[in-house]
Every structure is written in structure tokens, then in C-alpha cells.
Amino acid sequence: MKYLGTQLWKAPPIPLVLVIAFLCLQANAESSIVKISEFSSGELSHWEPKVFKNLTHYQIVEENNQKFLQATSNTSASGLYRILRIDLDKTPYLNWSWRIKNTLGPLNEQHKSGDDYAARIYVIVSGGFAFWRTKALNYVWSSSSPKGTVWPNAFAGDNAMMLALRSPEDSVGLWCFEKRNVKLDLARFFGENIRYIDAIALMTDTDNSQGRVTAYYREISFSAQ
Secondary structure (H helix, E strand, O other): OEEEOOEEEOOOOOOHHHHHHHHHHHHHHHHOEEEOOEHHHOEOOOOEEEEEEOOOEEEEEEEOOEEEEEEEEEOOEEEEEEEEEEEOOOOOEEEEEEEEOOOOOOOOOOOHHHOOEEEEEEEEEOOOOOHHHOEEEEEEEOOOOOOOOEEEEOOOEEEEEEEEEEOOOOOOOOOEEEEEEHHHHHHHHHOOOOOEEEEEEEEEEOOOOOOEEEEEEOOOEEEOO
16 A cells, blocks of 8 residues: 555556566576576586696685676686587677787787687587587687687687787776677687587686686676576
8 A cells, every 4th residue: 555645545556467468578587697607606516627737826806896707827728618509599699898908918818838718608518528629709808819710629620710809909997898709700700600609618727838828707698688
């Protein structure tokens, strides 16, 4: 009951069909977002480490009452990955925010000696037993390549494509939000209509350049739009 002036006013009942419609819309909205990370809750238990050379240090840090993932690499190359099948027909958009504390300086990223990145997020399409068919698409914060540059990974060749989303022109210390249609990117760079990805990973690495860099990652998710 609500009191309005000197009279009591009772809100009219909401038709049941409207309640059901609202609940359905809410359920559809929730199902259209797939959360990959829970860094803001201090949660890392869903992620597994993958070490290539030495350990990049990953930890949850807090700043201005907000938690996120910090990655510090000192001549190291290790990442975090999460095995999770994503249906790109339903949620093709990958969303995340990142920032870097410092750059690595100019590197020839298309050669093994310069295959290091202050920050990278990548999706993996498993080849199963045919491991040579495994594919990876890397979205990288480049130290030398202009935005939009695409090239095959120096170690994995055409099975792992690199796409520079950020470049030295981007300021350090500022959060950048990214949104990519992974389904379209996979079709563009691999020439295939790929419906599912099988894992997502992130990595900050400096093993080839023998450098040191710190990066930060906020929440990662897939969405319908």
C-alpha cells in the first residue's frame, strides 16, 4: 500500500503474462553473456598456469576499491588459461579491459627474438588428437606494430595469428576497453567458419627480449552483441 495525500492508493495488479515476459527477458539477457573471469571478486581458481620459460607473476591487486589482475614479467613467459567451450553462434563478441605500466621498446615481433608482448588475450580452437590443427588467435598490445597489423606467430606460423589492437601510440597507465567479433576474426584470418572455441588465455611475456613489463587485466566475457 502507498499513501498518497489523504487517500490510500493500491497499485493495480501486474498481469501474470507481463511478469513471465519480464523473467524471460531477464533470463535471455543473462544467457547472452558468458563470464570468463571473476578478477573483481579476487577469484583465480578457474585459471590454470602454462609455463613456457620462467614464471610471469600473476596476482589480484586492488586500486580505488576495485580488484583486477596484475601480471609482471621479468624475462619470463608463462600465461593463464581457462578451458571453456564457447558457442560463437550465440556469443561471438569477446570483451575485456587492459592497461600496461610500461612498454617493451621497439621489437621485431615477427621474429623469434622479438616475440614478446606486454599484454595479450587469445582464443584457442583445439585440434583434438590432430594437435597440428590447433589454432590460436592472439589479440596483442604491440610494442612496435601499428594497430590493425596482422602476422603469423614467429614460433607457430599460420596456426597462431597475431593482431595488434594497441600500439606504442597508446598511452601507458590508461585502461582500454576492447570488443572483438571472434567469429568474424577467425573467418578472416583462418579462412574457416569456426563455431566453437575451446579455451581462452592471457599472457604477459618478455623471455625473448629479456625485458621487464607489468600489465593489468579486468573482467573478460563473451556476449551476444
